[in-house]
Amino acid sequence: MAKVSNEELLSQLTAKLGDVFTVEGEPFGLLTIETGRANVIRVLTVLKNELNFIHLTDITCIHYPEKEQQLQVVYHVHNLAGGIRLRVKVSLTVGDEHIPTAVDIWAGANWMERETFDLFGIRFDGHPDLRRILNVDDMTAFPMRKEYPLEDPNRVDKKDYFFGR
């Protein structure tokens, strides 16, 4: 199967989806589109079933404290036969971190969404088993958000008085 270029992919996407997404750019040749929470499942379904993006590489999130919509969920998808990757971003606001689950499209999204919930607190609605995967179960915070202090408060050997400060 021939390689698919970013331009071909973009024209196919526009033909199938219309204006439910915007193009963010092509940093390092990686086409990046942004869409909304209401359309994300439709976009991902079209990508998998019609454009042959059968592999979900990763789901993750970024926290931008300076933006109005602080949280941005990122999907990396890969068309193995066409040799092309695509990035899909969805912005969410703090306090309303809900997004529909992608488990029905790729079963492998299960643990990725659990990890994103664990570290960023994104609620994937419809996820079959949304609980923490990496951190201790009784943790109450979401440690990869930037307001969370990364250093452990129980640490004593780095206190200033050991260094004459």
Next chain:
Amino acid sequence: MSDIQIVEAPPGIEGSGFFATRLDQAVGLARSYSLWPLPFATSCCGIEFMATMGSHYDLSRFGAERLSFSPRQADLLMVMGTIAKKMAPVLRQVYLQMAEPRWVMAVGACASSGGIFDTYSVLQGIDEIIPVDVYVPGCPPRPEAIIDGFMNIQKLVQTESGRRRNDPSYRDLLAKYGIQ
């Protein structure tokens, strides 16, 4: 010619056909040269421990030939490596399953203080959850350092009263960790 050295007997009264000494010292001597370590190795310090057990450094010379991979039969818990907070209940469970008398050695910076991992997900030293007898510094410590720590454990064992578990200060220490 092999140069086999035998440990000296504890001080006592010797006469023709008998030798009298204190029971706790005799027991301590026997215990200290037949410790069964339980290696709880989670990262690079565990690799150093493998070298320590290998023929070049040979911890078996100190009577620790038999590693116990069941906490039920182990005397010495050797914690080697970073303990994540999610691992902490497991480590505590292993410690609780060990029978008295039991000793704990924290090998390396991570087990002693969290090491370079000053972060939310790593336990900042195993002494937050279980009492520790000997700390071995290093990142990772060389096998010589691990052996030195082991010899310090042996000294503790030799000088311990017969039943540490009945000692009030030891009970207070365990109570501080919520272990009765």
